[in-house]
Amino acid sequence: MNLLKMTRIVLWSFFGVRRGAAHQADMAEVKLPLLPFVAVALATGFGATLFALARLAVNVAH
Template sequence: MELIRMVRIVLWSFFGVRKSASHEADFAKVNFSLLPFVAVALAALVGGCILGVVMLVAHSTGTVQGF
């Protein structure tokens, strides 16, 4: 349950919009020693997804041109 809370905190911070009351409530119950690791893992996951979509689109357009 704590891992889900940390993932939610990190995803909200990526998005950047949050009410201060819920922000303070989440930070009152979180383990700060694991939070940077969750943030780095989620950043790598989001970056990997973006890279995968770009590679998929770039690969499909390269075969359509016939080169």
């Protein structure tokens, strides 16, 4: 459950729209040393997805 909560926190930070009270409540409950690893993993997955979609679009066009 903690990993799911950290994933939710990172995804909300990617969008940049979050109320301060909800952010503070989440930060009080989560283990901060693991949060950067979750953020890097999600960013890498997002980048890999965009890269795969771009390659697919280029291959379909040719």
